[in-house]
Structure formats: structure tokens, C-alpha cells
Amino acid sequence: MTEQDRQAELETQFEQWRQYVLRRRELQPSDADELEDHLRGSVDELVAAGLSPDEAFLVAVKRMGSLDELSREFAREHSERLWKQLVLTGDTGGSAADTRSRRDLWAMAICAAGAVVSVKAPALFGLGFDDDSSFYARNFTLFALPWLAAFLAWRRKARRSVIAILVALFALGAVAANAYPLADTSQSVVVTSIHLPIALWLVVGLAYVADDWRSSRHRMDFIRFTGEWFIYLVLMALGGGVLSAFLFNTFKAIGILPEEFISHWLLPCGAAAAVVVAGWLVEAKQSVVENIAPVLTRLFTPLFTAALLAFLVAVVWTSDGIDVEREALILFDLLLVVVLGLLLYSLSARDPLTPPGPFDKLQLALVVSALAIDVLVLLEITGRITDEYGSTPNRAAALGENVILLVNLAWSAWLLLTFIRRRTPFGALERWQTGYLPVYAVWAWIVVLVFPPLFSYV
Numbered sequence: 001m002t003e004q005d006r007q008a009e010l011e012t013q014f015e016q017w018r019q020y021v022l023r024r025r026e027l028q029p030s031d032a033d034e035l036e037d038h039l040r041g042s043v044d045e046l047v048a049a050g051l052s053p054d055e056a057f058l059v060a061v062k063r064m065g066s067l068d069e070l071s072r073e074f075a076r077e078h079s080e081r082l083w084k085q086l087v088l089t090g091d092t093g094g095s096a097a098d099t100r101s102r103r104d105l106w107a108m109a110i111c112a113a114g115a116v117v118s119v120k121a122p123a124l125f126g127l128g129f130d131d132d133s134s135f136y137a138r139n140f141t142l143f144a145l146p147w148l149a150a151f152l153a154w155r156r157k158a159r160r161s162v163i164a165i166l167v168a169l170f171a172l173g174a175v176a177a178n179a180y181p182l183a184d185t186s187q188s189v190v191v192t193s194i195h196l197p198i199a200l201w202l203v204v205g206l207a208y209v210a211d212d213w214r215s216s217r218h219r220m221d222f223i224r225f226t227g228e229w230f231i232y233l234v235l236m237a238l239g240g241g242v243l244s245a246f247l248f249n250t251f252k253a254i255g256i257l258p259e260e261f262i263s264h265w266l267l268p269c270g271a272a273a274a275v276v277v278a279g280w281l282v283e284a285k286q287s288v289v290e291n292i293a294p295v296l297t298r299l300f301t302p303l304f305t306a307a308l309l310a311f312l313v314a315v316v317w318t319s320d321g322i323d324v325e326r327e328a329l330i331l332f333d334l335l336l337v338v339v340l341g342l343l344l345y346s347l348s349a350r351d352p353l354t355p356p357g358p359f360d361k362l363q364l365a366l367v368v369s370a371l372a373i374d375v376l377v378l379l380e381i382t383g384r385i386t387d388e389y390g391s392t393p394n395r396a397a398a399l400g401e402n403v404i405l406l407v408n409l410a411w412s413a414w415l416l417l418t419f420i421r422r423r424t425p426f427g428a429l430e431r432w433q434t435g436y437l438p439v440y441a442v443w444a445w446i447v448v449l450v451f452p453p454l455f456s457y458v
Contacts, residue, residue, distance in 0.1 A: 010053040012427045014040070015217045017061065019348075039064060101284070107154055108280035111147040115272035118143040120265075129264055134189050136268075138177040141197040144275035146170045149207035151276055155283060156210035169203045173448070180452035187393040188452040194330070195397065199444035201226075202437060216427075219434035224348045225282055227341070232278035240270050297346045298359070304339060305362055308369035315376065329398040332377050336405050339370040343412065347430050356420045364416045371409040378402050393455040397447050404443055408436055 014036065021032045039060055046056035119140070127135055149166055158166075177196055180188070208225060209218040244262050251258045343363060381399050385391050415432060418424035 007053070009425075010043070010057060012425070012431075013054075013057050015215075016427055016430075019217060019220070035064070104155065104280065104284065107151055108276060111151040112273040112276040114150075115144045115147040115276055116269045118147070119268050119272040129268065134193075135178075137193045138189065138196065139174075140268075140272075141200050142170065142174055142177060144272040145197075145200045145204055148276050148279045149204045151279060152204065152207040152283075153210065156207070158207065158210040162206070162210055166203060166207055169206075170200065172445075173200050173203075176445075176448040176452075186452075188455050191393045191397050191451055192448050195444045195447040199441055199448060202441035202444070205437070216431045216434045219437060220348050220430060223344050223434065225279075227345045227348075228282045229278050232281045233274055236274045236278060237271075240267070240274070297342055301342050301346065301359070301366060302362060304342060305366040305369060308335075308339070308366065308373060312369060312372055329377075329381075329394055332373065333398060333401055333405075336370055336374055336402075336409075339366060340405070340408065343367060344433055347433060350426070356422065360416065360420055364413060364420065367409055367413045367416060371406070371413055374402055374406050374409060378406065393451050396455070397451065400443050400447070404439055408433075408439075 017039070018032055018036055021035060022029065042060035042063060043053070043056045046059055047053060051059065122132075122135070122139075129136060146166075149170070153163055153166060173196055177192060205219075205222045205226075206213060208222045209215070212218050244266060247258055247266070248262060343366070346359075346363060378399070381395055381402065385395055385399070411432060412429065415424055415429040419426060419429060
């Protein structure tokens, strides 16, 4: 191993250590910077004394003591931070931080209002929710996600070049969703409605990482952001459903039916605003929900593993093929995406310095099971493409997605296996997963840009 390789591996260890430190909610990034400076100084001293970089890193970390003890020490010195992270408002302990909090709040409110205006603007041109449902299905993410990206880019102080790229990509998405003259019953409308949100969400990821998109640590931070954002969004959706039910029934009791207000104003406007508000909540309350998500990952990983293994046993027992019609394709692809999400989020919450354990073996079983199901789906899809219906937008999109998932799952299974055997460092799996994200984005853009004219007859 060359000196450059050893230095790169050492930097990877520093990144993994920093991720572990930042998962302690008592510690702020400034605290992590202070600890990292101390750690780097110790490593430099030990290397100068004759130790190898790997040995120096391990000894330096050991000398720093337990991070749990360090967290408690920082919590005692800065006890107000814990309370500040558990409430939305309050004394921040400093005028600069308080000003930043208010600015974030105002920026969120402006972006949320922009999302609300965007979702209602088409009505000015005669496009209603009832008569133009396919238009709103294709464009809803274009009403909300650009405003979330704007909030994140503003908060990250993104450069003008990054902002220009964001604007261009969202404009390209708008063209892809609306330029092709497709009938409402066209399969390409459904395919675009499913894949455009994926393409645009990864554009939001570019706004999140801003100028440091090459960093695997920042890409993994975006994966954590995605999981926490989804949890907040689901919670707000549940609350919105309860609010809608109360509104409908209380007004109905006095002879007023607010059905039109709820369906045309409250639900679409609330959904568009919630996309931005959920992003703001993740940014404002970092590491609060993150403590919940790893617990859910630990809970559902064994359940999904058991479900997938049971399904494979049933396939072998019955010798029945898999139905690959549109609804089934969506179901199986969602299942594989959920498996990949469980893997990604467990990676983001894992202590990189912890040796392989039983949960890693369980994850390997989950990935291998998903890989086997993906192979079965691919075999059925390729068989159906040669039938009388040929290649349809649904089948072509599913074929590409499952090939992409096959490559990712196969290499992830190999990396997990070598990690369990202690032949591959944990960081290799993390770098592979975060580096693979652009592949999904490229395929999603191909589907929304190329498939409509290619399959205009369907």
C-alpha cells in the first residue's frame, strides 16, 4: 500500500469517527471539530513516534476514552443544548444562533408559501383537480420539491453555479412532465409520475450537499436526511388526516359540507407545504428523530428478512411464477427499495468502529433474499417482453430498475460478506452505496425524458 493509499484510508477513518461523534445529540458540529483537531494532533504525534497511521489512529481514539463519557461531559458543560434540541423555540443561548433560527423560520415560511401558491396557480389557467388529475399527478413534485431545494440551498449558502444547475434540472423536469402530447390513459403518464419524483429528489440531494457533493460523508448525511424527512412527513400526513376528519364531521353537524375546501385547498396545499416544513424540521431538530429511525430499522430488518425468506420458500414450494403486471411490478420494486432503504439507514446509524456482529449477518440474509427475488422478477420480465404485448413502458422501466438493483444488491451482498469476514473495511460498503446514488438518478431521467416519445403508441 502506497503512502497516498494509507493517507486516504486514514481520512476515511476520520470521516467514520466524525459521523459516530455527530450522532451524539449532545454534541454540536463545533464540538466535533474540536474533538477532531485533538484526535488529529494525537495521531500526528504517534505517527512521528514511529507508529503506522492505522495504529496511531486506534491508539489515539483509545486515549480519548469513551465517547459516551465525552458526550456526558459536554452535556454537563452545555446542558442548555439538550433542551434547545427538544423544543422548537426558546432561548438559544446566543444572539447569533437566535438570529439564524429566526432566519431559518422565515425562509421556511416563504418557501412553504411558495409551494402553496405553486400548487394552486394552475387553477388560474382552468386546470382543476377533478378534470386534470393526470396533470397534477405528473407535476405535484414540481410544485413542492423546488421550494424545498431552494430552502436547503439558501441554508447551505450554495454557489451560483450550483443554483443554476438546480434551476436547469427542475426546468428539465417540467419539460419532461408536460411537453409530450400523451393521453391520460397512456402508460407513459404513469411511468413519468413514478420516476420524476425520484429524479427530482436526487436534485434536492444536490441542494443538500451543495458544494461538497464528492464527500461520501455528506452523501450519507443526505440519506439520513431522507429518512428523517420521510418520518416527519408521515407524522404530518397522519395529523392532517385527523384534522380533515374533524373538520368534515364538525361542519357537517351544523349542515355545512366542507368537502370541496378539504379536497381542493386543505389537502393539496397542506401536502405541498408539508414537504418544505418537514425539511425545516429535520434541519432544526437534527439527531432527535435520528434516534427513532435506527430503532425502526432494527425492528423491521428481521421482519422483512423473515417475510422475504417465506416468500422464496413459497415460490419453490408452489413452483408458480411471479405476476409482472403493472401493479405487481410496482409492488416488487417498492419491496426491493424498502430493503435497500433499510440497508442504507442502518449503515448511516452504525458505529463504524464496531466489529461485525449478528445484525450484520441478518442484513446479509436480507440482501441475499432480496437479490434472489430480484433475479426471479427479472426472469419473468424478460419472458413477458417476448410475448404478444412486447416491450411496454412499464416493463422497460421495471427491467432497467431491476438490473440497477441487481448490481447494487449483488455487490452490497459481497461487501457485507467480506466485511463480516473482516476482509473489507466498513467504509467500503458506505462509499459504494452513496456513490451508487447517481445511477438511480440517471435512469429516472432516462425514463421521464426518453420513454414518452419512445412509447408514444402505448
